[in-house]
């Protein structure tokens with residue numbers, strides 16, 4: 001049996017609800033778009049239903065400790081097609097077992113989720129570390145990113161708590177939405193980039209007059225802090241893989 | 255204007271970089287005054303230098319003018335280098351602007367000693383006060399305690415700093431006397447002890463009174479320079495152990511000496527810093543702090559120095575084969591932690607998972623156990639039957655053959671933790 005859903009969290013949770021209603025035996029959860037129908041496997045299209053999803057989530061909350069609720073959510077944010085199926089199987093396993101079953105690292109879905117969540121948390125952590133704001137002329141601190149996973153929902157609080165007295169925008173270019181903090185709340189925004197293509201950085205003309213100076217000072221600092229006699233490129237690359245360099249002010253040529 | 259500040263930053267960041275501590279962890283400050291900044295309990299590395307070290311703090315000296323002449327230090331009086339000094343406001347401005355752009359977790363402020371200890375400490379204190387009170391800055395501050403500064407100043411500084419540190423510099427008194435005759439470990443111990451007593455006192459008060467201000471909430475740390483003087487690894491780690499115990503230090507840092515002069519009392523310019531040794535010392539430090547090892551088990555009169563070719567956890571295991579093999583499905587957590595190839599995370603997962611049934615090899619691999627290493631020391635549900643009882647030395651040979659490229663290169667200076 002194959003269940004098809006639209007990739008939303010509501011859809012995924014609804015799928016779990018429907019499975020328990022029907023108990024169709026071994027079932028695989030797939031994204032509607034990817035599915036290639038064939039003559040041998042039966043499929044079922046999940047229709048999103050907020051109430052059903054809500055009931056499943058509440059049920060999971062009863063069965064899972066806080067850290068596993070987060071593991072579940074993070075795995076979902078990975079947006080990896082196989083992760084969706086593991087989440088689906090995991091939820092079924094949890095409902096069918098006694099409380100505490102998430103500690104069973106001998107179970108494939110438990111291990112899979114803890115791996116997905118680890119990758120997502122790592123990406124979250126990297127974004128918190130590697131984001132570099134630029135200050136615009138009107139006092140806004142702006143940055144754009146294109147993370148491997150959908151981590152904006154996870155990093156929002158960190159930036160809100162930390163930069164409570166400055167306005168900021170973090171824009172996910174890949175997923176085409178961003179967060180804007182207006183000194184009170186964080187809201188989701190979308191931006192129409194006029195030139196159509198990716199234009200991750202505002203033009204220098206729009207920058208605060210001191211922006212350039214602090215960027216230069218930071219690059220200077222980065223160079224000074226290095227100890228040449230200890231050079232270790234391999235370790236450096238392990239910590240800051242090349243794909244993240246585009247975020248880093250200190251890695252841009254002068 | 256901008257040229258001058260650039261020059262100062264270059265000089266004073268360059269002079270500060272030999273202090274290897276860059277941790278921004280242990281902070282508990284929240285941004286509850288709608289100001290700016292908070293601290294992340296586990297710290298954040300915002301970037302890494304090309305030598306692979308974490309950069310999380312703006313690490314600078316207030317000035318590199320110094321009245322002392324410690325031989326191991328670039329800022330020593332007799333060294334012919336460019337000198338500079340920041341104003342208090344310059345440090346505040348740099349910190350705030352770097353912080354707002356998410357370059358850093360905070361400030362690590364140290365200084366050469368100009369005029370005298372109190373004069374220097376007062377300036378450092380002023381920076382902290384301006385940041386906290388005028389800028390409403392709640393980011394991380396690591397402040398150097400200046401040896402010889404008055405207790406009033408040190409105590410006041412403790413109200414604004416998250417972490418304070420003061421460096422032992424050399425692992426033994428004899429080593430220190432050799433390179434810095436004007437200094438002694440006693441100068442370090444006195445303020446460490448004073449700050450520690452205050453940390454305890456504030457914690458006591460907090461139990462009785464609700465609104466006690468924070469006092470050095472991220473605790474104290476120290477640093478030893480490794481390889482400038484001829485101490486053994488045992489000397490180094492016994493000193494570290496004593497300081498962890500006596501002053502509840504959060505961290506001891508080991509900084510492989512990077513030659514900066516041609517004085518005959520130390521390794522000369524061009525000598526490679528002892529990076530592998532430094533790595534082994536950190537591994538030992540971790541074994542003491544997170545793996546339940548006593549320092550005497552790892553280093554003692556029979557083994558005064560750490561093995562170069564294998565890590566200290568493996569060394570201990572092959573010297574103590576009487577404890578192995580360990581049954582993964584029965585042994586207690588403490589013993590599982592001691593198995594080479596199993597880290598803290600895997601050990602925790604093992605004790606949770608085995609409640610659901612006996613663990614097999616494939617499950618251990620999925621959990622994250624380095625099985626090729628661990629297999630010599632464990633049995634699990636489907637361990638192959640072993641007829642031969644291998645000696646520790648044979649096992650060492652197997653493991654080294656297995657991980658030739660990964661562990662044996664002497665220029666390998668990565669911090670690989672088990």
Ligand code: SF4
Nearest residue numbers: 320322324327330366
């Ligand atoms: S007192 Fe400190 S700054 Fe001055 S020479 Fe000695 S180690 Fe260097």
